[in-house]
Amino acid sequence: VVTRWGDPIAAQVWKIGGRVSLDLEASLAGAAAGDHEAFAALYDGLAPIVFGVVRRVVKDRAHAEEVTQEVFVEIWRQAARFDPGRASVRTWAVMIAHRRAVDRVRSEQAHRDRHVRTYVAEPAAATPEETMVEVDDRRRARRAMATLPAVQRQALELAFYDGLTHVEIAERLDVALGTVKTRIRDGLIRLRAGTGGR
Amino acid sequence: MMDRERDEELRELLALAAVGALDREEQVRVEAAIADRPDLQAELAELEATAAAMATATAEEPPAHLRGDVLAAIADVPQLAPRHPARRAGSPAELEVDELAPRRRRRWLPAVAAAAVVALLAGTLAVIVVEDGDGGIDTASVVEDESAVVIPLDGAVMSLRLVHAPDVNAFALLGDGVPMPTGDDVYELWMIEDEQPHPVEVFRPRSDGAVEVVMADMAMPAGASFAVTIEPAGGSDQPTGAVVAASS
Numbered sequence: 001v002v003t004r005w006g007d008p009i010a011a012q013v014w015k016i017g018g019r020v021s022l023d024l025e026a027s028l029a030g031a032a033a034g035d036h037e038a039f040a041a042l043y044d045g046l047a048p049i050v051f052g053v054v055r056r057v058v059k060d061r062a063h064a065e066e067v068t069q070e071v072f073v074e075i076w077r078q079a080a081r082f083d084p085g086r087a088s089v090r091t092w093a094v095m096i097a098h099r100r101a102v103d104r105v106r107s108e109q110a111h112r113d114r115h116v117r118t119y120v121a122e123p124a125a126a127t128p129e130e131t132m133v134e135v136d137d138r139r140r141a142r143r144a145m146a147t148l149p150a151v152q153r154q155a156l157e158l159a160f161y162d163g164l165t166h167v168e169i170a171e172r173l174d175v176a177l178g179t180v181k182t183r184i185r186d187g188l189i190r191l192r193a194g195t196g197g198r
Numbered sequence: 199m200m201d202r203e204r205d206e207e208l209r210e211l212l213a214l215a216a217v218g219a220l221d222r223e224e225q226v227r228v229e230a231a232i233a234d235r236p237d238l239q240a241e242l243a244e245l246e247a248t249a250a251a252m253a254t255a256t257a258e259e260p261p262a263h264l265r266g267d268v269l270a271a272i273a274d275v276p277q278l279a280p281r282h283p284a285r286r287a288g289s290p291a292e293l294e295v296d297e298l299a300p301r302r303r304r305r306w307l308p309a310v311a312a313a314a315v316v317a318l319l320a321g322t323l324a325v326i327v328v329e330d331g332d333g334g335i336d337t338a339s340v341v342e343d344e345s346a347v348v349i350p351l352d353g354a355v356m357s358l359r360l361v362h363a364p365d366v367n368a369f370a371l372l373g374d375g376v377p378m379p380t381g382d383d384v385y386e387l388w389m390i391e392d393e394q395p396h397p398v399e400v401f402r403p404r405s406d407g408a409v410e411v412v413m414a415d416m417a418m419p420a421g422a423s424f425a426v427t428i429e430p431a432g433g434s435d436q437p438t439g440a441v442v443a444a445s446s
């Protein structure tokens with residue numbers, strides 16, 4: 001069953017889940033005008049995707065919470081700088097979150113041997129608070145990832161989920177830099193086709 | 199031909215930029231390279247939207263307490279003005295103070311910050327604030343110091359010289375014919391260390407295009423590099439605008 005945002009039933013579903021119906025752009029516009037309530041609504045709409053990507057990159061849960069908080073403070077500060085002509089609110093927030101998470105990982109690793117890092121897949125079952133729509137989005141995104149050729153998926157995951165630079169990925173995989181570039185580019189383009197570019 | 203090759207090279211870098219696989223310096227260089235290329239900017243935006251889908255795949259409910267923490271954390275965090283001030287709501291008087299208040303980057307020079315505020319509020323906005331209160335250090339004592347080393351910061355439209363005098367633990371940033379940034383924008387000098395940009399100084403050229411800024415009590419870490427970006431009034435904590443000059 002797919003419900004639509006404007007639909008009263010959907011609004012009910014959100015309320016039952018302890019959330020309010022969302023319009024991310026409207027919430028962001030409110031936040032940009034200094035409205036704390038609008039910002040709270042924005043938080044509700046973005047928290048799972050922001051926390052998820054930060055956690056995936058920094059791994060450690062306590063650090064992920066810290067970075068997530070920094071990300072939302074940054075979103076608050078930059079709210080008036082959001083350019084709807086360039087990106088969706090979601091993409092904009094994810095880019096801020098990813099950059100912060102990667103910064104954290106890289107600054108830590110500058111002082112630490114990074115070879116010990118291993119990737120542990122997170123079991124991410126839906127929580128009761130999540131809506132059908134979110135679960136659906138996530139499933140679709142995972143399916144799109146799963147359909148990528150393995151070498152492309154691996155390169156994309158090392159970059160986006162593990163925060164490695166292309167140079168580090170080339171070292172890790174023992175392949176040429178150009179190969180890494182091609183795999184990431186081809187993988188992204190293929191993923192774009194699979195996710196409808198959203 | 200050359201252009202096409204360069205475009206192809208840039209396009210490859212865009213994908214890397216979208217997934218964050220460039221180091222910070224490469225990232226800002228790519229952003230600068232596409233600053234006047236709406237087509238490549240649009241391509242980057244699309245690739246970023248796709249990368250964001252990878253984030254959707256990892257969505258995870260944060261702990262409940264985080265919401266309260268975040269809302270408490272923003273309570274007294276000032277917000278940045280929009281890039282186009284006209285779009286911003288609020289009374290002009292509030293705006294002005296907010297946007298003009300220069301945020302000094304170097305914690306160790308609070309007195310100079312006060313001087314800068316006074317100068318800016320006095321209406322000398324178009325004139326760079328040159329401090330002479332930096333512990334008695336002036337441009338000459340940096341430039342003429344025997345230990346002084348020049349670090350050129352080059353870009354398409356400007357060349358600056360960053361002079362480092364380790365013996366007096368100071369820097370001077372010098373330039374001529376530096377274009378005035380549009381509106382209330384400022385230039386911001388960054389020191390890049392371990393791929394992390396650290397804000398150093400916010401400045402504007404004098405009306406004659408000259409830049410002369412002295413930075414005292416500032417050491418240079420091994421391997422550090424420098425870049426200058428255009429930033430909104432007051433500067434930024436992280437580079438957000440185009441790189442206009444950088445050390446090689």
